[in-house]
Amino acid sequence: MERAIAHMDLDTFFVSCERLKNSVLEKQPVIIGGGDRGVVASCSYEAREFGVRSAMPIRMALRLCPEARVIKGDMEYYSNMSHVVTEVIQEKVPVLEKASIDEFYLDLSGMDKFFGCYQWTNEVADAVMKNTGLPISFALSTNKTVSKIGTGESKPIGKLEVKALDVQPFLNPLSIKKIPMVGPETFQLFSRLGVKTIKTLSEMPVDVLQELVGKNGTVLWKKAHGIDETPVIPYCERKSISTENTFSQDTIDIQNIRSVLSGMVEKLCYQLRHEKWLTSTVSIKIRYANFDTETKQCRIPYTSADHTLLRYVLELFNKVYTRRMRIRLIGVRFTGLVHGLHQMDLFEDTEELISLYQTMDHLKDRFGPSSVGRASGLLL
Structure with missing residues (x-):
């Protein structure tokens, strides 16, 4: 079919x-x-x-x-x-x-x-x-690749159908920049070789593409030929990422707990951005020394920014921690996830802050998630 x-x-x-x-x-x-x-x-x-x-x-x-x-x-x-x-x-x-x-x-x-x-x-x-x-x-x-490219070509308020027999003729004259996985660096690399259209790219041997861009060469070759077996993944807001920390000794040290939360949020946010997720719901869980467990959550605008999510997490902690008993475990969970490119709060954040996040994520990609972090989370 x-x-x-x-x-x-x-x-x-x-x-x-x-x-x-x-x-x-x-x-x-x-x-x-x-x-x-x-x-x-x-x-x-x-x-x-x-x-x-x-x-x-x-x-x-x-x-x-x-x-x-x-x-x-x-x-x-x-x-x-x-x-x-x-x-x-x-x-x-x-x-x-x-x-x-x-x-x-x-x-x-x-x-x-x-x-x-x-x-x-x-x-x-x-x-x-x-x-x-x-x-x-x-x-x-x-498939996904051709339909996404087609939408870009049909805007605004466009309606387009690219049937199977028309896929290659549709793709051939377009710039390789239209292929979703081709970013500025990849485009510059191929431009220097005189490869600017999808037709020219599709005519390159797959092994040459592998030498140029590594394992993505095969994927790029397939996309240039209009081949993409990626399935449509059913939407479900129950997707989540979470982390918990059980203290070695039950604690009532609020400053230390806040530091632990800061470190947990930072690691989860890096995972969100690395996997290109945005979250719309924040949950926090605390377990007291007597094993009673309480949770609280709130709905928020889509985001993956540390400082934004940390603010919500700390606000939830202040609301849920009411007994003034020692805490055994604390957990943070992000749900209501959707894939997204709007990874920063572009309405509030400055160029400098956005650049800082990009630099930190680059360092974490290269040297590991624990290579750099907020001072407030170093006690974790």
Whole structure:
């Protein structure tokens, strides 16, 4: 049976959410982000025409587009809207994967005999726009890679179907930058070799690609040929990551407990970013010396930033720790996970803080998760 995989992506999601609240922003250049020292979290197509891009410093963006309206983002509002969209889609499709806060994969394989996969996808997109007012684009093809590339080519508010026989002709003229796994460094590497289109890349021997980019060479070769067997993973908010610490001796040393929590949160957040997860629910557990156990949780805007999650964890600890008894065990759990690229709070964080996180993660990738960390967590 031929697979039918649709990719859906909300167009300039943060901007579209703000336009729901303020129609004056329609057709205006809009930048979502922090203050003068912050970076662009999202921008409208009108701003992109001036060269504004996500993750660009706000100051640079305003030099390119002085007329742009800069709006401080509201991640809680965006997260809530994302949940609404998810519910609309989930009611209408057999298998849904939430790839990030604003994009989704749908596995519609086998549904042609009942309704027609393209018509079904089109009606799902219409339902999203009708129920939320948010614009959405989609592409339908035989696998994730082609459908994701197709969505990018169809925006804004695009609808595209790339049938099996059309996959290679569709991919061939496109830049290799359109392949999801090709980042700036890989693009520069192949550009120096004169390889700029997917057609040229597809004509390279797989062993040459392996020599150039290692084990990813085979994956890259397959994607250039429109081959991708990656399954659509059913969406479920019960996914979680967690850690616990049992003290060698029951303790009532609050300063030490806070240090332990800091170290636990930092390690979990590194895991979130390393695996490209965002969390929307934080839980904390404490077990007293008499083995009584209490937990508390709260729903939060999607994030994977240490300082943001640590604040919530410490607030929960203050609320749950009421007996003033010695503590035997403490645990932290992040649930409601979705894959996402918005790994920092781009509305609050400065360029320097974002750079610091990137540097620390790079050091941890190279030398191990315990190679560098916050001073507050060193007692762990």
